[in-house]
Amino acid sequence: MPPSSISPLPVLPKDAQSILNLAAKSLFDVFANASEGMLLVDRSGSVVWINDQYRRYLPALGFASEADFVGQPVASVVQNTQMQRVLETGKPILIDLLTNKAGTFVVSRFPLRDDAGLVIGALGVVLFDQAHSNLQPFLAKFSLMQRELDEARTALAVQRRTGASLRQARHSFASFIGGSAAVVDLKRQARRAAQSSSPVLLLGETGTGKELLAHAIHASSPRAQGPLVSVNIAAVPETLLEAEFFGVAPGAYTGAERKGRVGKFKLADGGTLFLDEIGDMPWGLQAKLLRALQEGEIEPLGSNLLVPFDARIIAATSRDLVQLVQSGQFREDLFYRLNVLPLRVPALRDRSSDIPALIEVLAEDLAMRGDLPQPEFSVQAVALLSAQNWRGNVRELRNVIEQLLLRSDTGLMDAPEVALVLRESGLSQVLPAQMQVPNSQLSVLPMASKSADALMVPLSQQVEALERLAVAKALEVTRGNKAAAAKMLGVSRAKLYLRLT
Ligand SMILES: Nc1ncnc2c1ncn2[C@@H]1O[C@H](COP(=O)(O)OP(=O)(O)OP(=O)(O)O)[C@@H](O)[C@H]1O
Ligand SMILES: [Mg+2]
DSSP, rough: OOGSOOOOOOOSSHHHHHHHHHHHHHHHHHHHHHHHHHEEEEETTBBEEEEEHHHHTTHTTTOOOOOHHHBBBHHHHHTTOOHHHHHHHHOOOOEEEEEETEEEEEEEEEEEEEEESSSEEEEEEEEEEEETTTTHHHHHHHHHHHHHHHOOOOOOOOHHHHOOOOOOOOOOOOOOOSSHHHHHHHHHHHHHHHSEEEEEEEETTTTTHHHHHHHHHHOOOOOOTEEEEEEEHHHHHOOOOOOHOOOBBTTTSGGGTTOOBOOOHTTTTTTTEETTTTGGOOOHHHHHHEEEEESSOOOOOOOOEEEEOOOOOEESSSSSHHHHHTSSSOHHHHHHHHHHHEEEEEGGGGGGGGHHHHHHHHHHHHHHHTTTTEEEEEEHHHHHHHHHHOTHHHHHHHHHHHHHHHOOSSSOOOHHHHHHHHHTOOOOOOOOGGSSSGGGGGGSSSSOOOTTTSSSSSHHHHHHHHHHHHHHHHHHTTTTTTTHHHHHHTTOHHHHHTTTO
């Protein structure tokens, strides 16, 4: 084609300054078009302008209108902003990740200078936001890590300041082992209670799993992301309990408490407060606790200000609260306030069908913690453990299993080992119905058992078990008279002795 038909190529200005001005304008246009939002601050750090795209972040940042946002110091309206730093150092931050209430963003920040080169403001550019860019997985991961870091820092700071045990619930309903009708029913009620915000009262003997259940209720409640704060009322000296609950206002005391202390009620804000051993609450504090529960406000020691709190209450006790009310040791009004959703945790002896599953789970857990091999329990060993009275309930069962694990070289647990540990733990032994023979003879399976497992052991053992059972019964009837027992069974005394050893 003849050269004359080509339209002339656009040309750059000749002088460098004009080129720079052009480049600056082009760059700005690129940023303005590509960015997800722009914000300008003046020398003092106040927001002076935002563009249309930036405006859509305002609701998430907590502002209804642009007029509320513009004119404010940037640090007070955009959390974690670094604009102030750009103003102070005069250096740009070309690329950075910013997380705040509105999300996580890739941002750039530039100082703006006047003709004399002095910093007169700064421009912030949102390059990518979470929802619209293909950096989304990366940004989501970063914001999750940032959030977890913030939570960990907050928890640590609270712990340092107060010495409190602030922790997330460790257990869910799945950790509460048991498939007996009593447990299935309990879990159903507890799941329902978890959805309510009313106080829950956990009643049951020692070691039945009340604390475990409190954790599970918290973990499946709408407050699961909030803290679970526990106070064991029986373990805190009476004189310290009020400060522990309600906190201490700064300056109320000298010494260690000079700076004040946050109480457990306040620490549990947004979460659950677990009041363990509520039956041990001193009378004097019961009225204050009642008032706090009724009003939703607490009064820290040494202050006359009422501070609102937002904590869901779960209380537990192994004591008979009704009886404590009757004997005047527990306030009736507080009892009714707490007794809104009472849950009775059954004793282990009333749900012995759960014991085999508990043995398995507890043994596995203990073995893992102690770095020991996974133990195996014989059918007889399980039968013997299942027959016990377990006054200390699951805790006591756990202790016995732990001792068995520590003593065993082989990892195989049979009835004699179990019998020995039960005896040495000072437990009055209860033999399974099928095993009513003297302790020393516990090694074989019951014959009278209808379970298939019980009939699957060698016949010689089953015969031996029956013989031992018969000898034991005959000795019981003859009050230990061996000659009479042998005669009753039609065997020689020698044979009877054989079955005694
Ligand atoms: N159903 C269960 N499944 C698994 N472990 C359980 C169960 N119930 C209790 N445990 C375990 O038994 C031990 C005692 O439980 P927990 O401390 O919850 O009992 P508690 O009712 O609070 O006792 P106390 O009244 O003495 O404080 C804990 O190690 C717990 O994990
Ligand atoms: Mg407890």
